[in-house]
Amino acid sequence: MKKDHLRLLNMQFYGPHGVHPHEREMGRTISIDLDIILDSPHAGETDDLSEALDYTRVYQLVNETQSAKSYQLLEAIAEDVAKRLLAEFVKIFEITVRVRKREPSVGGWMEFAEIEITRERT
Secondary structure: OOOEEEEEEEEEEEEOOOOOHHHHHHOEEEEEEEEEEEOOHHHHHHOOHHHOOOHHHHHHHHHHHHHOOOOOOHHHHHHHHHHHHHHHOOOEEEEEEEEEEEOOOOOOOOOEEEEEEEEEOO
């Protein structure tokens, strides 16, 4: 098995995510990065989308997952995204999900808060 990496970086979404009431009322922009490990030599050999991981569909599923409910924690968004993508795409062996939000409410200045998780197919 070859280990190929497909990276989808800085996908932007807006939703009522956060612990604090004002975050949930006003909404927040979150960014999601994926590092997907898969075996995809046929895609490169054939130049055929059916042999590849369709990242348009990946993006759609990430969007559906993060917008399905109001999350308090970045960790919960990351976990649900990883589970959904592993369940939907058998070509994925391992996935790293990074979720971050700009200017989190911490009582002072911070540019981003970010969580990174890695999950693999069992």
